[in-house]
Amino acid sequence: MLDHCSISHKGGIVLWSRSFTPAASQSAASAASPVNSLIREALIEGRTAEDKYEKDGYAVKWSFVNDLELIFVVAYQRILQLTYVDELLAALKTLFVKLFEPFLATFVASLHAVNGAKSVAAAGTAAASWNFAQAFHNWDNVFDKLLRGLEDKASQSRRNRLSHPTPRIVEGPSPPSDDLSTIPTESVAVVVDEEQIARNVHSLKNRLRGRGGRAGRRGSGRADPGSGDSLPGSDTDTQSKRKAKAKVQRKWGDEAPSESDMASLDYSYEKVDSARPGTSHDVSALVDKSSLGVRNEEGLYEVKDWEFSSSGRSTDDVIAEVLKGAPQSAKPTSTSGSLGALGSIFARLTGSKVLTEQDLKPVLEAMKQHLMKKNVAKEISEKVCEGVGESLVGKKVGGFQTTNAAVRLALSNAITRILTPKTSTDLLLSIRTKLSSPLPSTQQRMPYSIVFVGVNGVGKSTNLSKVCFWLIQNGLRVLIAACDTFRSGAVEQLRVHVRNLSMLGVNGATDSKSRVELYERGYGKDAAGIAKEAISYAKDNGFDVVLVDTAGRMQDNEPLMRALAKLVATNSPDKIIFVGEALVGNEAVDQLTKFDRALRDFSASSGGKERGIDGMLVTKWDTVDDKVGAALSMTYVTGQPIIFVGCGQTYTDLRQLRVSNVVQAILSD
Template identity: 80%
Template sequence: MLDHCSISHKGGIVLWSRSFTPDAAQLAASSSSPVNSLIREALIEGRTTDEKYEKDGYAVKWSFVNDLELIFVVAYQRILQLTYVDDLLAALKTLFIKLFEPFLATFVASLHALSSGKVVSAAGEVATQWSFVKAFEGWDKIFDKLLRGLEDKAAQDRKSRLRNTTRSVDVDSTPPSDDVSTVPSQPMDTPVDEQQIARNVQALKNRLRGRGVKRGGRGMGRMDMGSGRDTHPDSDSEAASKKKSKAKIQRKWGDEAPTEGDMAVLDFSADKQDAGNETVGSHDLQALVDKASLGTRTRDGMYEVKDWEFARKREDDTDNVIAQALSEKEDGAKKTSSSLGTLGTIFARLTGSKVLSEEDLKPVLEAMKQHLMQKNVAKEISEKVCEGVGEGLVGKKVGSFQTTNAAVRLALSNSLTRILTPKTSTDLLLSIRSKLSSPLPSTQQRLPYSMTFVGVNGVGKSTNLSKVCFWLIQNGLKVLIAACDTFRSGAVEQLRVHVRNLSMLGVNGATDSKGRVELFERGYGKDAAGIAKEAITYAKENDFDVVLIDTAGRMQDNEPLMRALAKLVAVNNPDKIIFVGEALVGNEAVDQLTKFDRALRDFSAASGSGKGRGIDGMLITKWDTVDDKVGAALSMTYVTGQPIIFVGCGQTYTDLRQLRVTNVVSAILSD
């Protein structure tokens, strides 16, 4: 059954509502209600679709009436499969407007009059001026009748499906005899005696025994279905020979075993530092730092990574394209070279004093969706963004081509900006210093700031963790890297090389930074959650400021590995969980991020106490390979609502950038 249903004005005034359970009534009155979360997290941030919104075990569906500025909302428990919700929303909207349209039009007009007259009035005061109870008298009975009819229809449909399913199961499950085609079909109402049941059971056994022979292959079944014994005469000896054949054979190095001198020549892992040339092994230390990509120092001495500069390089080109589109004449819009510029010919059809409808905007939104997909925005996200733009334009009155073009572009820009604007601060350094400087009781020892890097296989977690470590070292922080990837061969050695390099790259690239960074590792095959806990304890006892926890890559669908990762999160409760993803994945980013975040929340809640932890921010790698196709940033931010903290754009420790929302929006709108 439903939990809550309401009809509201977009200004926040509730015209009518109904809660069907006491718990739902209490939840609807609280600030954490799913309806309030819908308005706050989805509608205000531009995530306007007709798909259901999920929050804390509830599913919420909604629909708009733009000309009357009304929002119809239905909430129910997510576990329930209510098939009539869409029909209820459509009928609810149609009936309510048909019955009360004159009153609603007057009410909305009065609100606009108050707004134009600059009369500031609280929503509660406005509501008291209009007697909604009296105006909507009789609506409760109409709603109850509508809901009861839809529920009865859904119940009948379920019974019908169940009846058909039962009939098909009874027919299909009748066990055949040795020859399947010779079993006569029986009517549904014909009783089956005990002898018939026994014959059917025996026929089923015969058929299963026959299948066992076929699966065994080569004329002999691997297992006798009747006796349960292995029928292969040489099974024991064959298994023993297979086991023996898997024994590792010693590798031959020529005619004789390698000497110590041979091994020394093949050893590339030892430090061979040449103080005069500042080399590590055969690598120049200066090659680890790109001077051109070094960040800048603020007045207070803080080191900041550079902004991503693509939009700055192409800002003039974008402005020229928009100016050219706006200057096109109404009677003959010329096509430009960009996909967004071609919208000019479509915008020309929308000229004249008219009110935009869904049919008018359909070709415009389709072209807009194609443009976003060309920018590597996931298809589902492109559709939702365009739906949000369309819902904001339906019912609006337009005039000339220039004003129409500008209105559509502005709506798209505002929608992208709302999505990309983070709900939480992206100033990671401020969060670290706030925790380290917060007062504590004299008997309590301060915990270091911990960050866990998670993601799928091969995206560059360890490499970009080292870039973040370099940034922290430049800001005078003492960093401990915890090697919690105990699965991948070479993972610990990779971090050891990074720590060795970083310890020689001091502040501003100077040498001798030992003591600022250290590696904590316990080898392979150990519990990652336990290693992370030991690392945090070690960092606390040795005055480290930050702990960076490296984890093994895993696919989002691998439940055992996701449970292990959730255990690490639940046991250690890191300050930040950073998802490392690729800029190239496009649609795959939505699936990866959604399932990663959901699995972490569900499994960490089951492993620990209290609410589960999800992803707190993102670091996107290989950003330098996508040019202006930066749609992955939009897709990832849309899915989680969390900010992109950094992007990786190269192979040196200085190749880390921060994103500005305006730069990303300009790149998406550019040619």
């Protein structure tokens, strides 16, 4: 059963709606309704190619009529799995447009005339003057008849499936065998009845029972009668050979290293500071002066913006040249399967006409191939192109220039909407707001905590230290919590970073050891407990920010994801930043989807608040040139912003992303 159905104009005017339950009626009128959430989180962000949208137990599907600027929306409870929703949406579009097209065309034209006058108040007044109830007075009966017919059809289909079940199809006519050589190379699909299944199960049990008996006799430590004490190739023989071939200690030189040799090779933190206090370190290699950020008017240190500078043209110029098929450089460019082919394709779409799916199909395919070459995940490329196609189907174009303008606007708007963050990316503002908020005199201020998560080997510790340098430059005291208690050398790596950052100091000062400290409890301990102790230590000792370094883990490893969710649920960090590589394509979608889903599920099941990823830090950005599609994939999957990108090996190699720069890089040929 449906919960809600509505027909709206893209400008936000509801032409007709129907709610089928009191709860759905109240929800549809509230700001938290699934339809409003759909508009905010899917349509505005350019996720129009999604199959459906799910929110608060509801599943929402939608469809467009672009020439009349209409949106058809159907919402139902996710658990119901209604099969006729797609058919209902298609029938709604066809019937509604067929019955009321003259009225709708006049209504849309009047809105365009008012919008041309740039008067919002006049637009609202003009919309209110239209009597939709009178115009669509017979639509309720048509809708009820349509819905009743589809529901009856679905019920009949369900009854037919129950009365005539499909026979089970299994592979292979032969009974199970533990001998791989007996498996046929070409299996034939046959229908197996219950008796045959029972015989197969009985045969398999007999084989396993016989094998288990032999295994039990071997495992009991007693040899078979007449077998002898130790047969060649047996377990006893193998153990004796191992004992006979004991490993001999390897010598690396003619003589063992002396104490002085060992001291010269010891670069640990304690040796540098205590045994050789006069030793000086060259810290100039740790900072790239050309990559240093700038101080703004308020005296705050800001990291540089990443700039795509392969050409000195603006984004609009690049898009226009690509769509016209103009050469991008002195070397010839291939047009097969790339965005450069769009110019020749659209050259055929001249004259006044309405764009159809068949007209746009080759263009969208060329666009998809271009996005994939830019390292955008295949699934995301398809959805972006589908969204662009949906916004263009039914559009009336007149002449080559109009077509170019329509495609240029649709393509750039789609990518820009996806990349534009819906939350603030100003991390420093969030920190200062929390630290400056008023507190009761009896309450002690908590530090701002940030947890860095991600898969193995992406550079979490290195980029955590870059963020730490940026915070130190802004006069904040930072405590780094070493919660990677699994990887060998993880604590020592952070110890070296803390030593280097202490020597760099603020604006080159060398007396700022109190600005950054490391909180560590060794290896093999509970990461959630260490993080909690670190935050408590930071609160008692006046630290402003706690940066929590976690162990890398694959998104499919459920025990490790549960442990990470426990850390999040126990400590309630202010930010959870996912650290990912710019080199990944399709893998970015899988990593982020499963990481975010696992964090939300396991943190809620651990008794805490449901928490997902709050932002991303993309590493190795300097290795991809203009193939920056990972930014589009990651933002599309999570809806969260990219806060920083790492682009080098020094502490200053941290950049901020501007949407226009990323769009320019993605659309460049």
